[in-house]
Amino acid sequence: MSDMDSFRLETRAWLEAHCPVSQRQPIVREEQIWAGSRSTFPSEDARQWFEAMRDRGWTAPTWPTELGGGGLSSEEARILEQEMARLQCRPPLYDMGLWMLGPALLTYGTPGQKALHIPRIVRGEVRWAQGYSDPGAGSDLASLSTRAIDQGDHFVVSGTKIWTTRADVADWIFCLVRTDPDASKREGISFLLIDMASEGVSTRPIPLISGESEFCQTFFDEVQVPRDNLVGELNGGWEVAKELLKHERKLMATMEVITEKVDVGLVDLAKSRLELSDAGEIADGDLRSRIATHLMHADALHHLNETIYRGMKAGQLDPALPLTLKYIGTTEQQRKDELMLEILGTDGLAMTGTDSVEQERMVRNWAYNKAHTIAGGTSEIQLNIIARRGLGLPE
Amino acid sequence: MMILNDEQRMLRDTIADFLAKESPVDALRALRDQEPELAWEPSLWSGLCELGAPAVASSEAEGGLGFGQVGMGALILETGRTLCASPLLSSAIHAQAVIRHCGSPAQIERRLPGLLSGDTVASVAIQEGSQFRPAPRGTRRNGNTLSGDKSLVMDAGAADYLLVSALDEAAQFCIAVVHLNTPGLTIQSQRLMDGRQYGSVSLEIVEVEEWLEGEAVEQGFTRALDEATIMLCCEMLGASRELLDRTVAYLQEREQFDVKVGTFQALQHRLATAYCELELAAASVFNALLAMDKGETVLSEHASRAKALVGDILQHLSNEAVQMHGGMGVTDEMDIGLFLKRSRTCNQLFGNSAFHRNRFATLRGF
Structure with missing residues (x-):
């Protein structure tokens, strides 16, 4: 048996032994385990599952063991992923630090920064928020005016950040700030880590069309930030930001995995709600055909991910290929949401006050997922990148 | 890829x-x-x-x-x-x-x-009439003879023999091996818009050389058709990729209003979305080939998914390629028109996208 085969068997046995049955079903948003000092566990099983994974470093499977990570190779990590998918294990931990800051910090952080922050991210002790966009910046991320004035051993930060996900419960925030107002747009930016408990930090939630308010606006009023919290070079923050955005793009492409998975398949929903022919087929041929198209795309997206993985392993990956994932993944998710809503008919018009939690969740998700083709680089920005970098069309 | x-x-x-x-x-x-x-x-x-x-x-x-x-x-x-x-x-x-x-x-x-x-060339005769339906209806066995009409038989006039799907006296599926020079068999060869030759085959009490028959034949025939469909998808992927490459190259060179046409975002986004759909389809075809190599014998879902996705993107890209080549795109001087015409025959061969979407939905139980 190869090393990988024995790793697979060991992993399978370990997961069987440590993942409680209640944690082996598609995740719903209320039961996600978020990192942070203010987080609570939705159940005792959830705590047990999280702690088992945390103690193995498998909340961050590929990060180095000396920093608390799992130390797995990418091949081993993929096996872990496959085995978790096979058992339908829920993700043990949700955190922006885990998905985005951590990988960037491993590349650009000082030894001190890594030693301080990485283990706490792996253990889920700190919830991180992302402070990138200034109000009005939109897709033009570098047009930011939140200022950090260099005072030698510390910076003084003033300004405001928008779309900071759950900043109201975050412990720390990673921020892009302007440290040189005279340099060109991308060159005067630095990357700072800011403790949300610092004096002068405040937040205000932004109500969304889904009825939730996951995003906040965060205000900085002359906040003192120690110089040790600067990641990368002074005025070199854009480079760090780009590295981090790469991880965000990857994340958004697999959004379905991360966000709530509605445990009602499109087909089951359609068959339970719509008129069927004598042969048991959806009678509305138009809707049936569009459901078929969506399912084919969903399968094909899975095949595309497989192809990319195989290509990477074989060292013959067309670099244009991964650029497509965010656009395809988010577009397809919205297509599915629209089909769900259409199948629900007029029942799908009620966002609250019905007796079906499940149905309300679907409708909320339909509205919520509109953000996916906007956040993390809009679809239009993705298409620009695909056209220019992928296809080689002129700027 | x-x-x-x-x-x-x-x-x-x-x-x-x-x-x-x-x-x-x-x-x-x-x-x-x-x-x-x-x-x-x-x-x-x-x-x-x-x-x-x-x-x-x-x-x-x-x-x-x-x-x-x-x-x-x-x-x-x-x-x-x-x-x-x-x-x-x-x-x-x-x-x-x-x-x-x-x-x-x-x-x-x-x-x-x-x-x-390659010393022998054979072709499979399935379709009856102008719409693709894989099940034989009008082609009937009677003793050792076969009668019926088949359409869109690739390369029929130049083949050595035909493999003709039919129903026997008990309405069971069977396949007849028919040599081209057999009395009662007439082939009307026609060059279709893709420049290639197809035959309309008419069988009138034709003596059959031998039969492929038995319980497993219908299933085997479906498997063979699914395999051929997946391979046709590979050809269609090649044509799609070529159309995309040629169009990108044209937009990199062609100037209008003193700039390269390829700088226009309206065109960039159309090609970028087409590229995404092409790669999705390609991934599904590749997955289907892997399934065949793994020895999977039931390939219908793979084949229908691949054919529907590839059919849609080839049709779309061939239209986009003509449009983006402007006036040149509608001249016979450019090769683009040849790809456009081949795409239409490929889409019909073994069933078009609508046929395969419907089949896929049925296979998935809705």
Whole structure:
């Protein structure tokens, strides 16, 4: 048996032994385990599952063991992923630090920064928020005016950040700030880590069309930030930001995995709600055909991910290929949401006050997922990148 | 894209070089304008056979080259890029698969070697009428004779024999092996818009050489059809990729209003979305080839998903390519029109996207 085969068997046995049955079903948003000092566990099983994974470093499977990570190779990590998918294990931990800051910090952080922050991210002790966009910046991320004035051993930060996900419960925030107002747009930016408990930090939630308010606006009023919290070079923050955005793009492409998975398949929903022919087929041929198209795309997206993985392993990956994932993944998710809503008919018009939690969740998700083709680089920005970098069309 | 091993990559490069020399798009133009009509250029077919092309997928145990279905898929994809006209799809892929999956051991032993070497060419007659439906309706067995009408039979007039799907007296599915020179068999050959030859086959109490029959034949026939469909998808992927590459190259050069046309975001986004859909379809086709190489025998879902996705993107890209080439796109001087026309026949062959979406939905139980 190869090393990988024995790793697979060991992993399978370990997961069987440590993942409680209640944690082996598609995740719903209320039961996600978020990192942070203010987080609570939705159940005792959830705590047990999280702690088992945390103690193995498998909340961050590929990060180095000396920093608390799992130390797995990418091949081993993929096996872990496959085995978790096979058992339908829920993700043990949700955190922006885990998905985005951590990988960037491993590349650009000082030894001190890594030693301080990485283990706490792996253990889920700190919830991180992302402070990138200034109000009005939109897709033009570098047009930011939140200022950090260099005072030698510390910076003084003033300004405001928008779309900071759950900043109201975050412990720390990673921020892009302007440290040189005279340099060109991308060159005067630095990357700072800011403790949300610092004096002068405040937040205000932004109500969304889904009825939730996951995003906040965060205000900085002359906040003192120690110089040790600067990641990368002074005025070199854009480079760090780009590295981090790469991880965000990857994340958004697999959004379905991360966000709530509605445990009602499109087909089951359609068959339970719509008129069927004598042969048991959806009678509305138009809707049936569009459901078929969506399912084919969903399968094909899975095949595309497989192809990319195989290509990477074989060292013959067309670099244009991964650029497509965010656009395809988010577009397809919205297509599915629209089909769900259409199948629900007029029942799908009620966002609250019905007796079906499940149905309300679907409708909320339909509205919520509109953000996916906007956040993390809009679809239009993705298409620009695909056209220019992928296809080689002129700027 | 397809991920190939070293041998498969060498095979692909060899074929690409061969096609660039022996079968560029101009070769199709020459074939199209030739009198009397040929289904394919004999020297091109013998060149492909010398390379072993008809035996690429077949296992070494069977007397083939053992590159697997992924190897054959990569080869067929290249033929799509140059619109290479040959009996690879009709005979080396489809007829071979029918013999392999429906024949008795004796029939396989007798018929497969000729198809593998390319010395023999056979074609499969399925369709009746102008809409593709895989089940035979009007083609009937009576004793040892066959009667009925088949349409859109690839390369029929130039084949040695036909494999004709039919129903026997008990309405059971069977396949007749019919030689071309048999009395009662008439083939009306027609060059369709893609420049290639198809036959309308009329059978009037035709003596059948032998039957492929038995319980497993219908299932085997479906498997063979699904395999051929997946291979056709490879050709269609090659054509799609070529259309995209040619259009990108044109937009990089063509100037209007003192700038390259390719700088226009409206055009960039259209090509970028087409690229995304093309790669989605390609991933599904690649996955289908892998499934075949893994030995999966039920391929219908793979085939229908691949054909619907590839059919849609090829149709879309061929239209976009014509539009983005502007006035030049509608002239016969440009090759784009040849791809446009090939795309339409490919879409009809083995069922169009609508047919396969419907089939996919049925297979998935809705």
